[in-house]
Every structure is written in structure tokens, then in C-alpha cells.
Amino acid sequence: xxxxxxxxxxxxxxxxxxxxxxxxxxxxxxxxxxxxxxxxxxxxxxxxxxxxxxxxxxxxxxxxxxxxxxxxxxxxxxxxxxxxxxxxxxxxxxxxxxxxxxxxxxxxxxxxxxxxxxxxxxxxxxxxxxxxxxxxxxxxxxxxxxxxxxxxxxxxxxxxxxxxxxxxxxxxxxxxxxxxxxxxxxxxxxxxxxxxxxxxxxxxxxxxxxxxxxxxxxxxxxxxxxxxxxxxxxxxxxxxxxxxxxx
Amino acid sequence: xxxxxxxxxxxxxxxxxxxxxxxxxxxxxxxxxxxxxxxxxxxxxxxxxxxxxxxxxxxxxxxxxxxxxxxxxxxxxxxxxxxxxxxxxxxxxxxxxxxxxxxxxxxxxxxxxxxxxxxxxxxxxxxxxxxxxxxxxxxxxxxxxxxxxxxxxxxxxxxxxxxxxxxxxxxxxxxxxxxxxxxxxxxxxxxxxxxxxxxxxxxxxxxxxxxxxxxxxxxxxxxxxxxxxxxxxxxxxxxxxxxxxxx
Numbered sequence: 001x002x003x004x005x006x007x008x009x010x011x012x013x014x015x016x017x018x019x020x021x022x023x024x025x026x027x028x029x030x031x032x033x034x035x036x037x038x039x040x041x042x043x044x045x046x047x048x049x050x051x052x053x054x055x056x057x058x059x060x061x062x063x064x065x066x067x068x069x070x071x072x073x074x075x076x077x078x079x080x081x082x083x084x085x086x087x088x089x090x091x092x093x094x095x096x097x098x099x100x101x102x103x104x105x106x107x108x109x110x111x112x113x114x115x116x117x118x119x120x121x122x123x124x125x126x127x128x129x130x131x132x133x134x135x136x137x138x139x140x141x142x143x144x145x146x147x148x149x150x151x152x153x154x155x156x157x158x159x160x161x162x163x164x165x166x167x168x169x170x171x172x173x174x175x176x177x178x179x180x181x182x183x184x185x186x187x188x189x190x191x192x193x194x195x196x197x198x199x200x201x202x203x204x205x206x207x208x209x210x211x212x213x214x215x216x217x218x219x220x221x222x223x224x225x226x227x228x229x230x231x232x233x234x235x236x237x238x239x240x241x242x243x244x245x246x247x
Numbered sequence: 248x249x250x251x252x253x254x255x256x257x258x259x260x261x262x263x264x265x266x267x268x269x270x271x272x273x274x275x276x277x278x279x280x281x282x283x284x285x286x287x288x289x290x291x292x293x294x295x296x297x298x299x300x301x302x303x304x305x306x307x308x309x310x311x312x313x314x315x316x317x318x319x320x321x322x323x324x325x326x327x328x329x330x331x332x333x334x335x336x337x338x339x340x341x342x343x344x345x346x347x348x349x350x351x352x353x354x355x356x357x358x359x360x361x362x363x364x365x366x367x368x369x370x371x372x373x374x375x376x377x378x379x380x381x382x383x384x385x386x387x388x389x390x391x392x393x394x395x396x397x398x399x400x401x402x403x404x405x406x407x408x409x410x411x412x413x414x415x416x417x418x419x420x421x422x423x424x425x426x427x428x429x430x431x432x433x434x435x436x437x438x439x440x441x442x443x444x445x446x447x448x449x450x451x452x453x454x455x456x457x458x459x460x461x462x463x464x465x466x467x468x469x470x471x472x473x474x475x476x477x478x479x480x481x482x483x484x485x486x487x488x489x490x491x492x493x494x
Contacts, residue, residue: 013372059373083369088376093369122330122340125258126306129335130373 003068005102006075008033008082009094010050010063015129015238016089019056020063029054029090033065036085041071051104051245052111055197057237059130062112062244066104102247109246110174112190113199115239117207120183131184132203132239138210140180143187145216146209147176150202150223157226159202160195161234169195169226178206188243197234205232250315252349253322255280255329256341257297257310262376262485263336266303267310276301276337280312283332288318298351298492299358302444304484306377309359309491313351349494356493357421359437360446362486364454367430378431379450379486385457387427390434392463393456394423397449397470404473406449407442408481416442416473425453432457435490444481452479 010033018026022034030048037046050065073081078095086092116131118124123133150156150173157169175190187206189199205222208214214232222230257280265273269281277295284293297312320328325342333339363378365371370380397420404416422437434453436446452469455461461479469477 011369011372013375061373079369088370089372091369091372122258122326122338123335125260125336125338126308126377128260 002100003070005066005068005098005100006078007064007066007094007096007098007102007104008079008092010065011061011091011093012059012063013089013129014054014057014059017056019058020050020052020054029060029063032086032090033082033092036082037067037069039085040082041069041073043069043071049104051108052194052242054242055237055240057129058240058242060242063242064104064108064245064247066098066102104245107247108193110190110192111194111245112175112188112243113194114241114243115187115189115199115203115235116241117185117187117203117239118183119185129238130241132236134207136211138185138207139212140178140185140210142212142216143178143206143210146206146219147178147187149216149219150176154223155226156195156198156223158222158228158230159198159205160228161197161201162228163196166195171195171198176202178210199240200235200237201228201231203235203239207235208232249347250317252313252315252345252347253325254311254313254341254343254345254349254351255326255339257312258308258338258340259306259310260336260376261301261304261306264303266305267297267299267301276307276310279333279337280329280339283329284314284316286332287329288316288320290316290318296351298355299441299489301489302484302487304376305487305489307489310489311351311355311492311494313345313349351492354494355440357437357439358441358492359422359435359490360441361488361490362434362436362446362450362482363488364432364434364450364486365430366432376485377488379483381454383458385432385454386459387425387432387457389459389463390425390453390457393453393466394425394434396463396466397423401470402473403442403445403470405469405475405477406445406452407475408444408448409475410443413442418442418445423449425457446487447482447484448475448478450482450486454482455479 020029022030048065075095079092082092118131118133153172172192177188267276269277281293295312322342326339329339365378365380400419419439424435426433
């Protein structure tokens with residue numbers, strides 16, 4: 001009998017972690033989830049196929065992974081049982097049996113990241129690990145105008161970390177919206193896929209536009225350059241949160 | 248020349264701290280603020296008069312303290328400068344010169360605490376240190392009915408920790424309101440003063456009523472008993488936040 005293929009939805013406060021991906025000698029989300037699965041099921045050498053390799057400090061409310069397991073635990077009980085083996089800042093909110101061919105990375109239709117900026121004078125102590133504290137006014141309209149210029153199937157090479165080794169830097173951004181709630185600003189970016197550091201580089205660029213250093217039209221110039229140095233500085237990791245993944 | 252008397256408004260995420268009050272060998276908010284003041288001003292043996300001795304794990308968005316200092320730093324710059332000497336989870340949002348006789352403890356008119364309960368199924372990873380995660384429905388109407396019975400000048404001995412040594416347990420509750428926002432429940436309690444553990448014991452009791460274990464009328468019985476054992480179990484510290492203090 002083959003192993004079951006189980007899809008997990010995972011939430012985490014990434015502020016105390018060295019990112020998603022398992023690495024020797026550091027605390028990672030993936031390692032915690034694998035160890036919880038092994039402790040719960042008694043399975044060994046579990047391999048987790050996580051959709052997004054979120055960076056150190058990045059959080060998630062909708063990370064998705066699939067895992068092949070030989071366990072009799074029914075999926076209705078799996079999420080809750082697994083969460084009891086996880087630290088307080090990580091939780092599995094859903095577990096479902098999926099067809100054997102389901103792959104959390106390859107089958108992604110789109111993902112949404114939210115970036116949070118706090119613009120108030122004093123740092124927000126209760127959310128200090130979940131935002132970029134950047135006092136001062138930002139022009140939301142200009143940021144939305146610029147965001148609309150990013151929507152579509154385009155070469156986002158200028159917004160990718162130089163270290164990104166993927167062959168194609170063409171992605172489709174479905175939405176890039178900036179909204180405001182009192183002193184909070186949220187930048188939501190939905191795409192069919194992201195290059196390394198892409199959201200943080202987009203946010204850094206939109207902030208340059210929001211603070212009036214650049215005009216919204218600068219986006220076209222940056223896209224055309226196909227060079228990381230054309231875009232704005234990278235925004236800090238702590239403001240980033242993976243909200244959901246669609247399949 | 249006498250020292251200046253400076254009033255400070257302080258915010259903190261108390262989740263990693265052993266409470267407000269300075270104690271040898273443990274991390275406290277008061278010790279961090281004193282050390283920041285000493286580092287900023289060069290003053291020695293600084294004494295801070297904090298209005299509320301919040302417990303371990305309790306947070307604040309409006310703690311108030313006064314401090315007597317011989318420093319030329321103008322108050323306009325004081326809050327920001329001081330915050331640069333504080334860890335990320337503590338910030339001073341306001342500093343003003345006050346009359347010499349001002350005392351942050353004795354001059355308190357009223358204080359408001361908010362207690363946050365998350366009733367969703369999975370623990371809320373981003374706020375796990377700032378709420379009581381208690382899945383399941385609570386009857387807000389019954390909790391509000393019970394809360395109204397606590398309003399007024401009454402003997403709250405039944406809601407005070409047995410360890411509370413204050414001579415009088417009479418206090419005036421001005422407001423005790425329960426509200427709901429999706430899966431979040433907030434209990435706001437405003438009073439002219441609080442006994443030790445009073446808000447957490449009130450919350451524990453209101454939850455017994457909200458879950459249907461007791462009727463709202465039980466409050467009168469508890470007040471009359473003047474005995475801690477008559478009330479509900481104490482609610483966890485992490486859900487509590489000191490919101491503001493009026494003078």
C-alpha cells in the first residue's frame with residue numbers, strides 16, 4: 001500500500017526563526033513541523049514539501065505543504081494533534097488527504113503576500129516583530145498608481161535578488177494594492193509566483209514613490225532596466241507575511 | 248535647585264518579562280526603563296514611581312510613571328531619546344514636566360485594563376502572547392449583564408488574590424464591558440483602582456458566566472461572600488493589557 005499524501009496549512013510567527021527551510025544548526029519552521037510530524041506519527045525521515053521558502057523573520061498565515069505519510073490518524077484529527085507537538089508560535093490549521101500527484105510547490109495557482117508598515121511616531125511594541133516601523137507620511141495614491149503598473153505578465157528581474165538563480169524572471173502579478181488603516185499601511189501583492197526577495201524589493205520601491213523621492217512612472221523605467229540596482233532598497237523582512245496560497 | 252519632576256507614558260509587550268517591578272535576578276520593565284534613563288541622562292540611583300505594578304506577562308499601552316531628575320534634556324526630545332536606549336518591546340511615548348507634587352500612583356483618577364480572548368479553533372500565532380486562547384462560544388449578553396452588576400463602589404474582596412494585603416478592598420468600577428470582533432472578545436474594565444489580580448479574577452468569573460456554567464446573577468452572591476474562593480478561576484496573565492491611566 002502506498003503512503004497517503006496530506007496537504008497541510010501552516011501559520012507561524014517567523015520572528016524568532018531563521019526562515020522556513022531546514023538548515024543545520026539553526027531554528028527553522030520546517031524543522032519544527034517535521035519534528036512534530038515524526039513525534040506524532042512515529043514516522044521517520046519525513047520530508048515536507050513546503051510551497052514557499054519564507055526568509056528569516058517572515059511570518060505566514062497560509063503556508064501550504066504536502067507530506068507523504070504512512071499513518072492511520074484521520075485527517076479530521078491530524079491538524080489539532082500535530083499542533084500539540086508544535087511550539088506556540090507555529091500551528092497547523094488544516095490537514096486534508098489529497099490525490100497522490102498533488103505537489104504544494106508545482107500546483108500553486110497564485111499566492112498573496114501582505115507587507116505591513118507602521119507610520120506612527122513611536123514603535124508599536126505589540127507588533128514590533130510584524131511590521132516595518134517607518135514614521136512619516138506616505139502617498140497611498142501614488143503607491144497604488146505605481147502598483148497598477150506592476151500588474152500583468154512581466155519580467156521582474158529588477159525586483160529579484162541578484163542571488164536568484166531561477167532561469168526565468170517572468171512572473172504574473174495579479175494585484176498590487178496599498179491600503180491604509182489609521183497609522184498602518186498594507187501592501188498586498190498577489191502573483192502566480194515570486195522571485196527571491198521580490199515582494200520586499202517591490203515594497204522598498206513603492207515606499208520611495210510614497211515618500212515622493214520617485215514618481216509612479218519610475219516603475220516602467222525600473223522594469224525595463226532588468227537590473228536589481230534600478231529598484232529601491234529592500235524592505236525589512238519583519239513586515240512580510242504570506243497570507244494564502246491558491247491551488 | 249530642585250530636581251525636575253517628569254511624567255512618562257510607557258508602552259510595553261510584557262510577554263518576555265517578569266512584570267513591571269524591579270527585582271534582583273530577573274528581567275523587568277521598571278529595571279529596563281531605569282537603566283535607559285541612567286544611560287541617557289548620566290543620573291545615578293534613579294527611582295521610578297510607576298502607577299501600576301503589572302504582573303509577569305501583562306502588557307501596557309498606557310503605563311504612567313514619574314521620575315525626579317536633574318537633567319537639561321528638554322521634554323520634547325526626552326521620549327524619543329529615551330526610547331533609543333530601550334529594547335524594541337518597550338517604548339516611552341510621552342514625557343512632560345509636571346508640578347513637583349505630582350505622584351503617578353496617588354494622583355490616579357481611573358485606569359482601564361483590556362482583557363483579550365481569542366475564541367477561534369486554532370491558536371492565533373501572531374498574538375499568542377497577547378491573549379487567552381479559549382476556543383468555543385461565549386454569551387456576550389450574559390457577560391455584559393454580569394459586568395453591569397460589578398459597576399459601582401463595592402467591596403471586591405472576592406476578586407482579590409488572597410495575598411493582597413491592602414487594608415480596604417473597596418473600589419469603584421466605572422465600566423465593565425464585553426465586546427466582540429469576529430473571533431476576538433474584549434473585556435474592558437475601568438476603575439479608580441484595582442486589587443491584586445482583580446481584573447484577571449473578574450475575567451475568569453465572566454467566562455464562567457459566558458460559557459453558561461453560572462448565571463449573571465451569581466455576581467451578587469460572589470460579591471457578598473467577600474471570599475476569593477467564591478469567584479471563578481483566574482484568567483491567564485497574557486491576555487491582560489493596561490490601556491490608559493487618567494489623572
